[in-house]
Amino acid sequence: MTKRKRSVALLMSFILVATSFGGFLGASGAGAQDRETLVFGINAADIGNLDPHYASATQDRAIVDMVFNGLVRFVPGTVSELEPDIAAEMPTATENEDGTQTWTVALRDDVMCQPSSETEAYQLTSADVVFSLQKAASDDTSNYASAYAGWTVEAVDDQTIEITVETPVSDALFLPTIANYSGGFIICQQPFEALGADGFITNPVGTGPFMFQEYTPQNSVVLAANDDYFRGAPALSGVEVRFIADGTTRELALQSGELHVAAGLPEAQWADRVSEQEGVVVDVFGVGEVLFLNINTTIEPFDDPLVREAIMLAISREGHIALSGAPVGEAVYSPVPAQLMEGGLTEEEATEADVNYEQDTARAMELLAEAGYEDGFEIDLVTSEMDSYRLNYEVLADELRQIGVTVNLEVVQHAAMHELIRQDENALTFYVAYRPNADVYLSQFFTEEGGVTNFSKYDVSDLVEEARATTDSAEQAELWKQANINLQQDFAGYGILLVNQVYARQDTVDYGHELNAVINLYPGIDETTSISGD
């Protein structure tokens, strides 16, 4: 063998050995490689804010839900049951002699704060929880501070905290505020302080089953599996959330297999049609966002109850529901939806209370004539360009046209509409929202406490305060129902419909739980979510 041949043989041997090692190393990592990354097409152009205490848009809520935990959590796929999350067990309350109430929360000892670009992973302690709840309670660092007003949060030891509230509240009001939603998401102190509030907007660090990995503006957010997750390593290697604002594009991407999960159109026809495609499953589930009408009771001519009643009688719930179609759209009979929470009115209760207004155009015109508007009148309204608003405003404009009221509709950007309606630009304001309980719906939209979002300038504070003061859930629900009756009797607000969530997925995707309702407005992707082999 010549020297040159020996060299070649040596090189070949080295390549063979290296290849064998490569194969071996590859095999050792097969556990991780076998897992797939779930690609999720969401109906948005970009993120807003991934600090969970500010996250309010659907895409933001979905992402932070995968990254963070609450002290307790809604049982996956439901909104009616809560279970411990970071808490070791469900918190208990004790009434204090000074009239306050203290909730004691014991923490799990195996919860790890995820590593970040600036910090190492470390065990979550009560100091992190106290920091997070104090952040959630501050107007300077949270959008949800009002829910935590009057709270004192203290660490008893490394694994126990105490929350003292000025006025005793029921489980139904307290537990959702420490659940995996809005201000209830727990932020680890060290990464937040290291990244800063601005850094956290695009680089969230929590304790959940997935860790933030990469953000490409107007394109995607990539999350990686958190194998140190306290409930066990996720079945997925990660989740890629792609921002695809166009419904047709999402549908085609799902058909081609580019997406595993896609946000659908909130229409029954779409759900029926797409579910007929081979290998695709469409899920229709809660929580539905409620569309309700607010009539400004202080602006002419709506300061006249006859005019407000005429508006109510011009509206056809069926006409609005038809935009979505059942089961995507469901009727609600008060701004608080009885299907989703205590305190809302069922059809029977609304009918019994005489606040279930059926469309009656002739009677509406009589009422307008009685109020001195036999020739109708003209109003200017602004609407968001988002379909959930624009389509309903256009239907409203047609309904009002039938009773002689001309609506000059101006379509503006979504953020502009929110700004304008808070300046009382609209005498008739549609609002589309989900809120976790009746107290939030009523206080935000129908009390002075609601401030600029009290679009009707109607006040049911007495009933809301009374409901807060009682720890008897049944009595509380009755008080909320009475508030709903009052505001509809005085034609200040009117529940019209709720629109459920519609998502399509490849039939290989298993969310790991039944889908009845998810508070964060997406199917709920966690450590149990998996993709089976194609």
Added chain:
Amino acid sequence: MAQASIAGAGSAGQNGAPNISLVSQRTRAWRTFRRNKSALFGLGMIVLVIAIAVLAPLLAPYDPIVQDTVNRLERPSSEHWLGLDHFGRDVLSRIIYGTQVALIIGIASVALGGVLGTAMGIVAGYFGGRISSLIMRVVDILLSFPDLITGLLVVAVLGTGMTKLIIAIGLTIAPRFARIAYGPTLSVKEKEFVEAARALGQRTRIILSRHILPNVAGELLVLASLWTAQAIRLEASLSFVGLGVQPPTPTWGQMIRDGTVYLTNFPLLAIAPGVALLFTVFAFNLVGDGLRDVLDPKSK
């Protein structure tokens, strides 16, 4: 423009005298135009579009804004030839009424942009100096933006609505007219008849309107016909992005935008108004090309 020309010179009449006939420049232009089959076809299409717009209340089978949400997205039938849209409104009726909006905006915005731009171009060309520099630099800046961007900027400032849209598109178009009017004005102002008019003490306004304008009008007319098509397309584009005429007024751009949501299952909702838009824009382009061949053959 009533200058006469001698046609048929050299051919002998029955009495042996030359057969001389006076043919106006306008008649000669029309004859040239008439020989252009494409242009003539385009003119026929425009007449049809105008007829549809004028006769919309008679032609449309239904009120274009009346909703029937319960029967929304109903497929084409003998009752609704093009089906019902997502509000249950008759699509055919909305396309027919949409013709009115397209023509009003197309013609009015070109008229506005034409008058404004032509005035700017002629004034800049005639006076020269600092006035010319100022006007033409503004024109250059405006021309550096794509039409849609300029339209979006103006709409963002003025707001939405038909009148504001006409102003927005008119302002988008105006620099084109200014640029076209400027060049010929520079050469026409040096002609003897303009100098004669000045020597006779005619007012500047008279010189500009009676001596300069008629001599640059040909190219402007070509531009107007071509830009009517562009204005209609621009209106559709602005409506498509939600900044056009406000609902429930039927516009083709808005209809295409709404129809794209149902592109996979009910493509007719987007395609039908798209065809109407294509037909109208094509018609104006054909006529514009024909006019260019007649009035401005050098730029062909």
